[in-house]
Amino acid sequence: MSLAVLARSFGSPEVLEVVEVDPPVAGPGQVVIEVRAAGVNPADAKLVAGTFGDDPSMLPIRPGSEVAGVVTAVGPDAVDGVLPGGDGPVSVGDEVIAYRVSGGYASAVAVRASSVFAKPPALDWAAASGLLLAGVTAWHLVEATGVGPDDVVIVFGASGGVGAMAVQLAALRGARVLGVASAANADYVASLGATPVARGAGLESRLRAALSASARAADAAAAGGAADAAGDGAPATVALDTVGGAEGLDAAVVLVADRSRIATIADFERGAALGIRLLGSGPGADPGAALRNAARAPLVALAAQGALTVTVAATYPLTSAADALTLPHAPGKVALLP
Ligand SMILES: NC(=O)c1ccc[n+]([C@@H]2O[C@H](COP(=O)([O-])OP(=O)(O)OC[C@H]3O[C@@H](n4cnc5c(N)ncnc54)[C@H](OP(=O)(O)O)[C@@H]3O)[C@@H](O)[C@H]2O)c1
Structure with a gap:
């Protein structure tokens, strides 16, 4: 089994719970990542609070839109990722980061290969999980x-x-x-x-x-x-x-x-x-989707060169996702470590 954080109702982060779920499977164009760190962002709390919509059909919500981890399965045609070393298809055992993912607060997640990038070696797991969003x-x-x-x-x-x-x-x-x-x-x-x-x-x-x-x-x-x-x-x-x-x-x-x-x-x-x-999603705002997607590879390259740093303020286990979203922390990113 696999572990995932989910919310069965909209509300404050206290509604989050850790549950056992079926392990993810790599579908066409996907890879499965064993999550070593899940990046925490303010949008995760807003998603759970219903700020981006509170239609009950959205429940249960599984937050987390970026992760760092190790590829454990590669689905058919999963060839689009920017890969460790910059060449060759994504392979089992590759250390990667992924953004945008769905349900990243988990021990494993299935991700489109096109959202997968080589983990910059200069960043540890927690820092790498906070680079891209x-x-x-x-x-x-x-x-x-x-x-x-x-x-x-x-x-x-x-x-x-x-x-x-x-x-x-x-x-x-x-x-x-x-x-x-x-x-x-x-x-x-x-x-x-x-x-x-x-x-x-x-x-x-x-x-x-x-x-x-x-x-x-x-x-x-x-x-x-x-x-x-x-x-x-x-x-x-x-x-x-x-x-x-x-x-x-x-x-x-x-x-x-x-x-x-x-x-x-x-x-x-x-x-x-x-x-x-x-800038972002909202009435009258520029989502910049193409620009943001195209920015991922150069950001990874800058981090790999040591030109861009990510400071980690705190890490928490999956069971403390609510704390990760609510407790004050030193400046820097917060990550969940499954
Ligand atoms: N539109 C988009 O596409 C998009 C994308 C990502 C994030 N966001 C939003 O952008 C915001 C920032 O995201 P983030 O990830 O950078 O958040 P963050 O890491 O929590 O940082 C927010 C910073 O704001 C400062 N701050 C807190 N309260 C303040 C206050 N009353 N007055 C002035 N500064 C205050 C804090 O620094 P100090 O205490 O040092 O001042 C804190 O470091 C969030 O609302 C997030 O949802 C939007």
């Missing part, structure tokens, strides 16, 4: 706003799963990055490659000061350390919001002149009212 969302944020080397980017929620990826991807594109997070997470945000700015009352003036200081530092670096530019009034050119609410978005529209270069994944109501980009 946050990664493709962050990729969509930097791509939709056209982040490049001349940009100054503000990331709201820089210590979060998506925010940490957005900081790293914007920095990899050569942008200067300011990362807004709680003051307690400033060192973590700095380690990702951003200038940390504490969230909370007075955020806009702290951002203005950080923008000025960043511009002065950039000018000095360009002039070999001799410049004495004022830097006052230096603008941001892009804002990426992963939190929502007035605090960040109201500051974003004041500090970034071009609203097509401000994007939110977390507050479509306020975002629509402000006329900024809405």
